[in-house]
Amino acid sequence: MTSRDVARSAGVSQATVSLVLGEKWRGRVSERTADTVRSAARELGYRPNLAARNLRLGRTRTALLVVPALTNEFFARVYTGAARVAAENGFGVVLYPSPEGVGPARDPFDSARAALDGVIASSMAADALADVRGGGGLPLVMLDSDPADTEAAATVNLDIAEGMRRVTRHLLSLGHRHFTHLASAVDSWTFRVRARALAEELAAVPHAVLHTEPSALDVDEARRRAERALSRPGARPTALICDDDILAAGACKAVRRLGLRVPEDVSVTGFDDLALARAVEPELTTVHLPAEQVGERGMAALLAVLDGRPAESRAVPVELMIRGSTAPPRRQARSAD
Incomplete structure (x- = not known):
């Protein structure tokens, strides 16, 4: 079976067959003709000689x-x-x-x-x-x-900044004003964008407080960092905003270890919408990244x-997935001084 047979079946030239099967047809051949050539190649069981073509190209x-x-x-x-x-x-x-x-x-x-x-x-x-x-x-x-x-x-790129803005607005709409950002310690563009979007969104909100707690992308490290943020003297944060779902899983463990509850005492959000986000209880409010x-x-x-x-x-585009890990703050709790 040759390209000549495909051309004869499709009623086109061999050059047209080469353009279509070589993915060079756009702007040169109509989509209808391209479909006809592909259909003819499938019906005849034709496979182009990729090795020869690759060597040529x-x-x-x-x-x-x-x-x-x-x-x-x-x-x-x-x-x-x-x-x-x-x-x-x-x-x-x-x-x-x-x-x-x-x-x-x-x-x-x-x-x-x-x-x-x-x-x-x-x-x-x-x-x-x-x-x-x-x-x-x-x-x-x-x-x-x-x-x-x-x-x-x-x-x-994903619309990372918009994802963090949606998380922040969701928590603000619930009444939260005291936040800890459990931030990835990895110095990369995507995490810098998240931090900047969060800070900018809160900058215009009266009485909003933001503390940042960096952490390695590890559940145990995130748990330790979240415990530290929640045990710091003064007003305890009512929401932990996490740079990804792995950090959020560690944050949920920290809340439970301190005898608190998600979301009654502390709301927790993630980012990525990994399978982990649906495996924890309550399920994570997070940003779905396709x-x-x-x-x-x-x-x-x-x-x-x-x-x-x-x-x-x-x-x-990204999507905010609102689940059970976020709720209005019940009160402005305080940790032990």
Whole structure:
């Protein structure tokens, strides 16, 4: 079975078949014709010779997805979305957790430039990827990262600031005015955006008090930090705003260990909407981040860059999930002096 057979079945030229099956048809062939060609190829069981085409184009049809860790469900979902779009376009995705977390990532190949067509990086800084990119020779798409990074050919971001604003407004509407921000100790763009949005939202609210307690992204560390925040002399915070659901799980443990209740004595919010958010009791009020959509958009952006097309730059919307971990403050409690 050859491309000539597909062309004859679809009633088009071989050049049109090559354009469509090579994903180069947009702007040259109508969508109806593209659908006809794809249908004919499926009916005939035709598979293009990718090895020959890749050699001709100088492409490996492989992308590298770099993430800070594999232990966070968010990054697994990003990979799922990226791999789905990649497969639809005849690409493969190699998942690579940076050994240094958000720090400099080493080249996992003898030569990344020879093995890859491009790099997608989630929640990292562009300068941490110089080694992987072979000194900047590979196209880079950044996810959940600083859009000001000039090294990136495209950036796909969630509307992180809006997510934190919605959390803050929700708690304010319930009557909370005394907050502790259980903040990630990781110095990255996404967490700086959360802190800034929270501070800005509270700055215009009379009598609002905000204390920040940094913590590693670990349940036990978050529990210790939350216990310290709740036991500090003076007015106890009525709401703990956490940078992610893992920190929120630790905060809930701290509340219980101090003989308090969520949300009757202390409201707790998370961020990410991991499976963990529905596993704790009460279930977490949190911000849902559509990670699979981020991965899909990231892979689509890399394909656009490789084809010389503009990548979509609109921020991915987020959603506040209001559950049982938040309620109006019963009283302005005080810890022991």
